[in-house]
Amino acid sequence: MSDLRIGIVGVGAMGADHAERIVRRISGARLVAVSDPDTARAEELAVRLSGGGPAGGSAAAGAGAAGGAVRVIGDPLELVGAREVDAVILASPGFAHAEQLFACLEHGKPVLCEKPLTMDAASSLQVVEAEHKLGKPLIQVGFMRRFDPEYAALKQLLDSGELGRPLLLHNVHRNKANGPGFRSEMIVRDSMVHEVDVARWLFGSEISRITVHAPKPTGAVPDGVLDPQFAVFELANGAMADVEVFVNFQVGYEVRCEAVAERGSATIGLGSGVVTRAAGHWGGAVPEDFRVRFDLAYDIEVQRWIDAVGRGEIDGPSAWDGYAAAAVCEAGIASLNSGQPVAVDLADRRTVLG
Numbered sequence: 001m002s003d004l005r006i007g008i009v010g011v012g013a014m015g016a017d018h019a020e021r022i023v024r025r026i027s028g029a030r031l032v033a034v035s036d037p038d039t040a041r042a043e044e045l046a047v048r049l050s051g052g053g054p055a056g057g058s059a060a061a062g063a064g065a066a067g068g069a070v071r072v073i074g075d076p077l078e079l080v081g082a083r084e085v086d087a088v089i090l091a092s093p094g095f096a097h098a099e100q101l102f103a104c105l106e107h108g109k110p111v112l113c114e115k116p117l118t119m120d121a122a123s124s125l126q127v128v129e130a131e132h133k134l135g136k137p138l139i140q141v142g143f144m145r146r147f148d149p150e151y152a153a154l155k156q157l158l159d160s161g162e163l164g165r166p167l168l169l170h171n172v173h174r175n176k177a178n179g180p181g182f183r184s185e186m187i188v189r190d191s192m193v194h195e196v197d198v199a200r201w202l203f204g205s206e207i208s209r210i211t212v213h214a215p216k217p218t219g220a221v222p223d224g225v226l227d228p229q230f231a232v233f234e235l236a237n238g239a240m241a242d243v244e245v246f247v248n249f250q251v252g253y254e255v256r257c258e259a260v261a262e263r264g265s266a267t268i269g270l271g272s273g274v275v276t277r278a279a280g281h282w283g284g285a286v287p288e289d290f291r292v293r294f295d296l297a298y299d300i301e302v303q304r305w306i307d308a309v310g311r312g313e314i315d316g317p318s319a320w321d322g323y324a325a326a327a328v329c330e331a332g333i334a335s336l337n338s339g340q341p342v343a344v345d346l347a348d349r350r351t352v353l354g
């Protein structure tokens with residue numbers, strides 16, 4: 001079977017990371033096109049990953065050992081429709097996803113869309129409905145923690161029933177620092193959204209109510225920014241989850257969680273991989289960011305997506321999962337603003353998907 005030809009929209013941190021992954025580590029796929037309003041960034045990436053210099057126009061040719069020519073296409077929607085692109089990775093900012101997802105659906109192109117699916121629950125639901133009308137799943141959402149070996153092992157353990165019924169999930173999510181434009185609601189929509197998906201997935205239940213609290217903020221953020229935040233999720237099956245999200249922790253990237261069930265608990269993300277004893281100290285390294293901690297999860301996510309697309313399927317979080325997370329985050333932002341618990345307004349899955 002010939003390689004799946006991938007186009008990437010948005011080649012900032014995440015898109016460039018996926019581009020490297022496709023070219024250097026993934027089998028069954030090759031990168032053929034990139035698009036980014038920052039054309040210099042797109043050109044640089046295309047040239048680097050084409051393994052040679054630009055061959056004229058905006059196409060970076062020069063067949064490299066790594067995988068052939070990568071074309072720079074100015075308009076993201078043109079990339080989606082391009083005949084040489086079989087499937088798309090959307091790594092543009094969340095505000096651009098809705099229009100680009102609809103274009104993927106219109107052209108019948110499978111798409112791996114980085115989270116968030118879209119910026120609000122209403123547009124996410126429209127995406128779910130539009131995909132459903134086509135009668136085949138084309139959208140997979142980039143909740144990559146589901147592919148992390150530690151999270152996957154925890155899910156398997158909980159599903160096995162060995163620990164009994166899951167009751168509680170404690171989550172910690174810390175980043176080293178965030179840029180000056182970061183606002184309080186982005187902590188919910190861009191960071192906490194991962195724990196929203198993790199809680200729904202691990203416990204196999206929708207979140208019906210969310211409360212987001214904010215203690216007195218760290219001195220590391222400008223006035224008005226609420227960081228850290230502490231949220232409580234109430235799940236429809238009666239379980240509960242809490243999450244601390246602290247995106248200006250200063251130290252490094254730290255994600256861990258503990259599931260508590262009737263007959264035991266299980267913890268992942270302790271970061272105790274390699275512990276050294278030297279020069280009078282012992283310890284390990286704190287990852288700088290998510291790309292280091294979840295590198296393997298992204299590789300597994302993308303490889304499984306490529307393999308599934310070859311079979312005409314998806315193999316991971318669906319558009320519905322993206323919509324459900326958007327609905328929870330919308331309620332979370334309302335709770336952050338009001339200080340009160342907010343019920344999640346989620347459409348009935350059977351009504352929407354039949």
Ligand SMILES: NC(=O)c1ccc[n+]([C@@H]2O[C@H](COP(=O)([O-])OP(=O)(O)OC[C@H]3O[C@@H](n4cnc5c(N)ncnc54)[C@H](O)[C@@H]3O)[C@@H](O)[C@H]2O)c1
Nearest residue numbers: 010011012013014015036038091092093094096114115116
């Ligand atoms: N799964 C994860 O762990 C994870 C981690 C980080 C980011 N993300 C998600 O990935 C996406 C990109 O985040 P990032 O950190 O790479 O951001 P970034 O700012 O580093 O890169 C975004 C890129 O998109 C380009 N861009 C801007 N508007 C665009 C448009 N309309 N169409 C196409 N490209 C456009 C920008 O020029 C930039 O190069 C976001 O949806 C983000 O939430 C996911």
